[in-house]
Amino acid sequence: xxxxxxxxxxxxxxxxxxxxxxxxxxxxxxxxxxxxxxxxxxxxxxxxxxxxxxxxxxxxxxxxxxxxxxxxxxxxxxxxxxxxxxxxxxxxxxxxxxxxxxxxxxxxxxxxxxxxxxxxxxxxxxxxxxxxxxxxxxxxxxxxxxxxxxxxxxxxxxxxxxxxxxxxxxxxxxxxxxxxxxxxxxxxxxxxxxxxxxxxxxxxxxxxxxxxxxxxxxxxxxxxxxxxxxxxxxxxxxxxxxxxxxxxxxxxxxxxxxxxxxxxxxxxxxxxxxxxx
Amino acid sequence: xxxxxxxxxxxxxxxxxxxxxxxxxxxxxxxxxxxxxxxxxxxxxxxxxxxxxxxxxxxxxxxxxxxxxxxxxxxxxxxxxxxxxxxxxxxxxxxxxxxxxxxxxxxxxxxxxxxxxxxxxxxxxxxxxxxxxxxxxxxxxxxxxxxxxxxxxxxxxxxxxxxxxxxxxxxxxxxxxxxxxxxxxxxxxxxxxxxxxxxxxxxxxxxxxxxxxxxxxxxxxxxxxxxxxxxxxxxxxxxxxxxxxxxxxxxxxxxxxxxxxxxxxxxxxxxxxxxxxxxxxxxxxxxxxxxxxxxxxxxxxxxxxxxxxxxxxxxxxxxxxxxxxxxxxxxxxxxxxxxxxxxxxxxxxxxxxxxxxxxxxxxxxxxxxxxxxxxxxxxxxx
Numbered sequence: 001x002x003x004x005x006x007x008x009x010x011x012x013x014x015x016x017x018x019x020x021x022x023x024x025x026x027x028x029x030x031x032x033x034x035x036x037x038x039x040x041x042x043x044x045x046x047x048x049x050x051x052x053x054x055x056x057x058x059x060x061x062x063x064x065x066x067x068x069x070x071x072x073x074x075x076x077x078x079x080x081x082x083x084x085x086x087x088x089x090x091x092x093x094x095x096x097x098x099x100x101x102x103x104x105x106x107x108x109x110x111x112x113x114x115x116x117x118x119x120x121x122x123x124x125x126x127x128x129x130x131x132x133x134x135x136x137x138x139x140x141x142x143x144x145x146x147x148x149x150x151x152x153x154x155x156x157x158x159x160x161x162x163x164x165x166x167x168x169x170x171x172x173x174x175x176x177x178x179x180x181x182x183x184x185x186x187x188x189x190x191x192x193x194x195x196x197x198x199x200x201x202x203x204x205x206x207x208x209x210x211x212x213x214x215x216x217x218x219x220x221x222x223x224x225x226x227x228x229x230x231x232x233x234x235x236x237x238x239x240x241x242x243x244x245x246x247x248x249x250x251x252x253x254x255x256x257x258x259x260x261x262x263x264x265x266x267x268x269x270x271x272x273x274x275x276x277x
Numbered sequence: 278x279x280x281x282x283x284x285x286x287x288x289x290x291x292x293x294x295x296x297x298x299x300x301x302x303x304x305x306x307x308x309x310x311x312x313x314x315x316x317x318x319x320x321x322x323x324x325x326x327x328x329x330x331x332x333x334x335x336x337x338x339x340x341x342x343x344x345x346x347x348x349x350x351x352x353x354x355x356x357x358x359x360x361x362x363x364x365x366x367x368x369x370x371x372x373x374x375x376x377x378x379x380x381x382x383x384x385x386x387x388x389x390x391x392x393x394x395x396x397x398x399x400x401x402x403x404x405x406x407x408x409x410x411x412x413x414x415x416x417x418x419x420x421x422x423x424x425x426x427x428x429x430x431x432x433x434x435x436x437x438x439x440x441x442x443x444x445x446x447x448x449x450x451x452x453x454x455x456x457x458x459x460x461x462x463x464x465x466x467x468x469x470x471x472x473x474x475x476x477x478x479x480x481x482x483x484x485x486x487x488x489x490x491x492x493x494x495x496x497x498x499x500x501x502x503x504x505x506x507x508x509x510x511x512x513x514x515x516x517x518x519x520x521x522x523x524x525x526x527x528x529x530x531x532x533x534x535x536x537x538x539x540x541x542x543x544x545x546x547x548x549x550x551x552x553x554x555x556x557x558x559x560x561x562x563x564x565x566x567x568x569x570x571x572x573x574x575x576x577x578x579x580x581x582x583x584x585x586x587x588x589x590x591x592x593x594x595x596x597x598x599x600x601x602x603x604x605x606x607x608x609x610x611x612x613x614x615x616x617x618x619x620x621x622x623x624x625x626x627x628x629x630x631x632x633x634x635x636x637x638x639x640x641x642x643x644x645x646x647x648x649x650x651x652x653x654x655x656x657x658x659x
Contacts, residue, residue: 002484010480110316112505114534122515128487131513134480202513204477205505213477247481253444256476 001126009134011240012141018218020193026227027185030089034097036211042197043206046115056116059198067194068187075186105208113206220263224273231274301344305364305373312352320571321580328584338588357381365392371597374583376400376576399579403450407656412606412620415579418454419653424543424632425521429493433519437467439491443498444471451497474499479510497523512536531639540635545628546578547641555614582613625652
């Protein structure tokens with residue numbers, strides 16, 4: 001039973017971490033390799049709210065806003081000229097990630113920072129105690145997933161976005177402001193990633209490299225998921241589940257590379273991954 | 278004329294001789310000012326600076342001043358080769374005294390042998406690094422692990438231990454020794470698990486720990502981030518077992534806040550050691566560095582004492598001659614903040630070890646003192 005909970009919560013955490021990357025990749029076909037830096041940025045928003053003596057939960061909106069604003073600047077200055085050169089965009093965002101990491105180091109130092117837990121304690125489930133916060137991540141993943149589904153399916157912006165995904169030239173011909181859709185999508189993606197950074201703080205140490213470890217896993221999952229949030233959720237469950245199973249029954253060292261290896265295998269067999277598009 | 282020339286030569290020789298005697302004794306410190314060790318390196322440099330200042334104020338060593346030459350080794354092997362090479366052959370230092378990663382130490386040792394100067398290593402490490410020029414005044418697993426295991430078995434009545442570590446030489450070495458020691462003492466190891474150093478997800482290991490029936494937990498992760506991540510996830514999962522952390526230092530414990538409360542640490546130095554030497558040392562550090570002060574720790578204090586041990590050895594040898602100093606290093610003793618230290622056990626030192634428990638406010642309370650813990654058979658060939 002505990003293994004099942006481990007699987008679902010691990011999948012939820014992976015989903016939260018990867019969703020911002022997926023939002024950007026799905027619409028813009030740009031791989032944001034500065035994703036790890038935005039996670040770190042979110043973590044440091046939690047550090048800042050702690051230093052200001054605010055309620056730890058206020059870090060969530062703060063990280064979303066900070067991530068989105070920085071994302072807006074990045075989109076306008078760095079990413080915008082590179083939509084037709086996705087490989088250059090990888091290099092540019094990778095470099096940006098290094099720059100952000102160094103700026104954070106300059107400002108806050110290399111040391112591990114302290115942030116209070118959002119939720120602490122355990123709850124008894126199926127005869128064993130389980131971390132409340134890990135259970136909460138399931139709710140967080142569901143909220144993010146549902147919010148995206150609503151945004152894409154139920155709003156004008158979502159309609160324009162889907163039009164841009166399907167046929168950008170046609171969308172532009174129909175009078176859709178493609179540049180604006182891109183900007184907003186990028187901001188939502190980076191804002192969400194900042195938010196994910198805050199959600200990670202109770203699980204990892206907050207230091208200038210905190211996001212780096214999550215980048216490759218998130219990247220592989222998004223490659224498999226394509227542009228669909230449902231596919232991402234599915235991929236997180238399958239690969240997160242495999243990671244937990246391998247860690248539990250074989251070796252945690254192999255568990256750490258399970259997601260990357262399985263995603264690579266899936267992409268080898270089916271280049272489109274799990275997406276039908 | 279001949280006699281005048283002779284006199285002139287003689288006086289020149291005397292003058293240079295006198296000059297050579299007054300030239301400072303140079304101590305090289307290759308240290309990780311950048312890279313993984315950069316968190317701790319400034320505190321190491323500070324304590325060396327205090328030692329040199331104190332010694333020079335009291336007249337130096339054999340009438341000569343001490344001088345520090347500091348080089349960044351970037352916390353790794355490649356940087357260490359450059360740093361050692363520059364210090365030994367360009368700066369021509371008389372001795373190297375420093376803490377470094379094991380990789381950096383191993384990279385530097387051949388250069389030490391080639392340049393043939395004394396090397397005092399001031400960092401705790403996995404043990405069994407043997408070289409005629411190398412002396413170690415910090416702890417090895419044989420000294421750090423027993424206080425934790427003994428305490429858990431006696432005071433907490435724990436028999437079943439679970440071991441968790443980062444997958445690298447130091448992490449595995451420490452836990453390998455822990456396992457052997459626990460089994461020898463009549464305990465049982467019910468689980469031993471590792472995660473790569475950059476791993477962030479301890480979920481499966483924690484679930485195994487919880488279902489293993491373990492009565493005590495000992496961890497040896499890489500310092501800093503993996504340690505904090507593991508502790509956060511352990512606390513999040515509600516693990517309240519007696520928890521000995523072989524990789525946490527006082528400073529990290531403080532930054533972990535409430536999550537660190539209750540953790541047992543084992544060290545040869547904690548700031549709360551109740552001795553006059555420690556109080557004087559802390560006061561002097563506070564006075565010299567004020568707002569810039571990095572909290573003295575289990576890596577920086579051996580550095581301070583290392584400089585004094587070298588001073589004692591040079592004074593006993595009567596010169597900085599390598600052979601004489603090396604012979605003296607095995608005999609001289611210095612009583613510093615950690616208590617008396619003599620590197621007389623196969624180039625290693627018996628040490629007083631402190632078992633500390635982290636309190637709610639991040640301070641470390643001494644829960645047990647273990648005097649004169651022997652480093653065991655480190656270098657039987659020396």
